[in-house]
Amino acid sequence: MDRTAMEADVVVVGGGASGLMAAGRAAERGARVLLVEKMEGCGKKILVSGKTRCNLTNAADLKSFVSMYGPNGRFLHGAFSRFFRPELLAFFERYGLVTKAERGGRIFPVSDDARDVLQVFHQYLEEHHVRRQLHARVTSVALRPDSLFVVETTGGSCLSSSVIFATGGASWPATGSEGDGYALSAALGHTIVKPRPALVPLVVREQALARSMQGVSLRNVRATAFQGEAMTIDDALTPTYVSGRGASKTPRPPVIESRFGEMLFTHFGLGGPIILLLSLAVVDALEQGPVSILIDLKPAVTREQLGKRLQKDFNAFGKRKTATIWKDYLPAKMIGPLAALSGVDENKPAHQVGAAERGKMIDVLKALRFNLQAPLPLAKAVVTAGGVSLREIDPRTLASKKVPGLFFCGEVMDIDADTGGYNLQAAFSTGYVAGESAAAFAAAKKRP
Numbered sequence: 001m002d003r004t005a006m007e008a009d010v011v012v013v014g015g016g017a018s019g020l021m022a023a024g025r026a027a028e029r030g031a032r033v034l035l036v037e038k039m040e041g042c043g044k045k046i047l048v049s050g051k052t053r054c055n056l057t058n059a060a061d062l063k064s065f066v067s068m069y070g071p072n073g074r075f076l077h078g079a080f081s082r083f084f085r086p087e088l089l090a091f092f093e094r095y096g097l098v099t100k101a102e103r104g105g106r107i108f109p110v111s112d113d114a115r116d117v118l119q120v121f122h123q124y125l126e127e128h129h130v131r132r133q134l135h136a137r138v139t140s141v142a143l144r145p146d147s148l149f150v151v152e153t154t155g156g157s158c159l160s161s162s163v164i165f166a167t168g169g170a171s172w173p174a175t176g177s178e179g180d181g182y183a184l185s186a187a188l189g190h191t192i193v194k195p196r197p198a199l200v201p202l203v204v205r206e207q208a209l210a211r212s213m214q215g216v217s218l219r220n221v222r223a224t225a226f227q228g229e230a231m232t233i234d235d236a237l238t239p240t241y242v243s244g245r246g247a248s249k250t251p252r253p254p255v256i257e258s259r260f261g262e263m264l265f266t267h268f269g270l271g272g273p274i275i276l277l278l279s280l281a282v283v284d285a286l287e288q289g290p291v292s293i294l295i296d297l298k299p300a301v302t303r304e305q306l307g308k309r310l311q312k313d314f315n316a317f318g319k320r321k322t323a324t325i326w327k328d329y330l331p332a333k334m335i336g337p338l339a340a341l342s343g344v345d346e347n348k349p350a351h352q353v354g355a356a357e358r359g360k361m362i363d364v365l366k367a368l369r370f371n372l373q374a375p376l377p378l379a380k381a382v383v384t385a386g387g388v389s390l391r392e393i394d395p396r397t398l399a400s401k402k403v404p405g406l407f408f409c410g411e412v413m414d415i416d417a418d419t420g421g422y423n424l425q426a427a428f429s430t431g432y433v434a435g436e437s438a439a440a441f442a443a444a445k446k447r448p
Helices: 019-029 044-048 062-067 069-083 085-094 112-125 179-188 207-212 275-288 303-316 322-326 332-342 355-366 422-446
Strands: 006-013 033-036 099-101 106-109 131-134 138-144 150-152 156-165 192-198 202-204 217-227 255-265 270-271 291-296 368-375 383-388 406-408
Touching: 006 019, 006 112, 006 150, 006 179, 006 422, 019 033, 019 044, 019 112, 019 156, 019 422, 033 156, 044 112, 044 179, 062 069, 069 332, 069 422, 085 099, 085 106, 085 112, 085 291, 106 202, 106 406, 131 422, 138 179, 156 179, 202 207, 202 275, 207 270, 207 332, 255 275, 270 275, 270 368, 270 383, 275 291, 275 368, 303 322, 303 355, 322 332, 406 422
Parallel strands: 006 033, 006 156, 033 131, 156 406
Antiparallel strands: 099 106, 138 150, 150 156, 192 383, 202 270, 202 368, 217 255, 217 291, 255 270, 291 368
16 A cells, blocks of 8 residues: 555454454455555464464354453343354354364364465455555554544555554564554553463473473473462362352352463473463462462362372382372382482382381372462463453444444453363454454444
């Protein structure tokens, strides 16, 4: 686009999942649409989502679905009432994309190729004549006295009846999500809830211990976050149930969240699915004081049951080294570090290990303790929590309550969810509603 001003009914800022849907829907409703994207192409985050397979949505029922967004999930009822999973899947089917459901209700393209999802949106935008301006960063958006927006970009300017901010969050900057929308929204008078990393690995203070076990992946373990220093926590407080977003039970302090499943050790600390799931609660709790994580490596048995099993093994294999006994309980790479942590010499014959030492072994197996230092930076997070305050957005239309003609969709708003297709569904649903609403607003301005 040259430096001369263009005109549009709707300008969509950002060509990610929500922006693509918003642009297509606004044009489908008859609006002249300009989509502005600063990257060389649209949908960069779509291409890397779901490990390039693109987890589009989830088969969960509406109540369970909404719970995955935490307290702010209620805001999405309006958008979901107009465009939810059935409508989304019908939209993709309309363009020839067939989907399938997998473990955990996750829904993917049958092709397992995110490029096919992006191709659908290319067709959608082409079909409805959406103009696209690529390699163009929006530098300012201002509302003139005549109620037209002036959208200034590095490639020119545009006059528009309405504007949709679909700029995403501030995680994965390589996909174009750098937090641009926060400054643009704040400049127009909107409140920004502090952006924080969500679904992010955690850095521990005991990095040498974590590094010694780097690369070890664990299944069927329980990770519980507590408010407080690790050594002050009574591990008897570890719940036997899952708590956190999407769970039916609420933990009692000092428990923050508790998750069961898979995790891994990294050179800086902790990662993997259950760590990512409880990470946002940890990030927020760190603002209040020290936070620790206790890992139960044997959650299927109680301390008493584990003690009896250990005693039986020590009695049966008394001449073996303690390290050999550990092999039945731990991956090989964890034996040395945890033996040292317990204070029980791994070369000591089993028959020389007394009850007190077995108790120390049980301690590290049932409550491996880490103090949390911080999350990885926001740029390393899967999702950004925070954003434009939902109090300033109409949930029915996604219109700004402060600036007539301004609309929001996707991650620029203070909405985030757990993994499983929930974030993309929210992006598609809010994009659809914002696009439709912006087109209606622009059409109403045209009428005498």
